[in-house]
Amino acid sequence: MFAARRSFSLFQKRAFSASAAQASKVAVLGAGGGIGQPLSLLLKLNPRVSDLALYDIRGGPGVAADLSHINTNSVVTGYNPDEAGLASCLKDAEIVLIPAGVPRKPGMTRDDLFNTNASIVRDLAKAAAKSAPNANILVIANPVNSTVPIVSEVYKAAGVYNPKRLFGVTTLDVVRASRFISEVQSTDPAAEKVTVIGGHSGVTIVPLLSQSNHASISGEARDALVNRIQFGGDEVVKAKDGAGSATLSMAMAGARFAESLLRAAQGEKGVIEPTFVESPLFKDQGVNFFASKVELGPNGVEKIHEVGPINEYEQKLVDACLVDLKKNIQKGVDFVKANP
């Protein structure tokens, strides 16, 4: 009995020192929303997260109180919707996820959200640049192709920009690509790996089927699959019929990306996720941000992978992507210049 108790306490001690060494504070800005709530739930269930800090202009403390009853080890704190609350939420965060912002309604493009979400993201980025300048910033708010450059401009103006720490979360495109390809090929979706590059809206989303296990898909079947991956978000917007866009699948995708960053930060090698980052790949064509496979590490971006071999069909998709992406990125940059 004594031995059992002793070994249990040793185990507890070891578990405690491991978690203390890997303490990770994760902040969610927009935690009361359709994405924010399930995302916060998934983070509360993640043993790599030691502190979960929740902020929203509405309902942060309520969501935090609810999640805080879950018997996992992390501490959950909700913050008041004011400047001091936001600053405390951000302080010492290793990861800051930003799902704050309005979602689409049927008939809207992601770019139609720009007028509302640009200033929300700019203001949250200003607060993060001040209170958590070294955190990894994971931007979920749309239009991602423009909101990520907005954050970079805000950080540059504050003198704290580190491109290795800024990510547009495009994981949902990758998740959808695996799922949709498995439906066509009758395979296990979890085992399907499809690289999706470019940006996060319509034709800027470029799935590279030729690099998947199903390079032989061609003709109409390929066109339909690529179109579904590019416009998967519209399916959900339509089905929700005015009540918003993808929230639950996005929460899963955001939690997966945060988990990948935490794994990499805690020493795991070879953690690779496609994500929208400042990238050298198409800089010569005036496109400074691009999603491609990125190896993550303790400093954020460890290595940006080349696009790799693609076929003629995919080259056309990339060409179309770059045209839109360039405009979307410039729009974000111009916004901060005109509205600092």
Ligand code: NAD
């Ligand atoms: P939602 O309206 O349900 O939630 C948004 C939350 O943000 C609300 O709780 C709101 O109070 C909060 N908020 C607004 N302004 C804020 C501010 N200044 N500070 C803090 N919180 C603020 O919307 P949602 O469905 O959760 O979607 C959020 C955003 O994520 C949208 O822009 C949507 O287009 C985008 N999105 C992106 C992806 C992606 O793949 N990157 C996927 C789905 C949705």
Ligand code: LMR
């Ligand atoms: C998505 O891809 O589901 C999101 O970007 C939300 C949207 O507006 O479609």
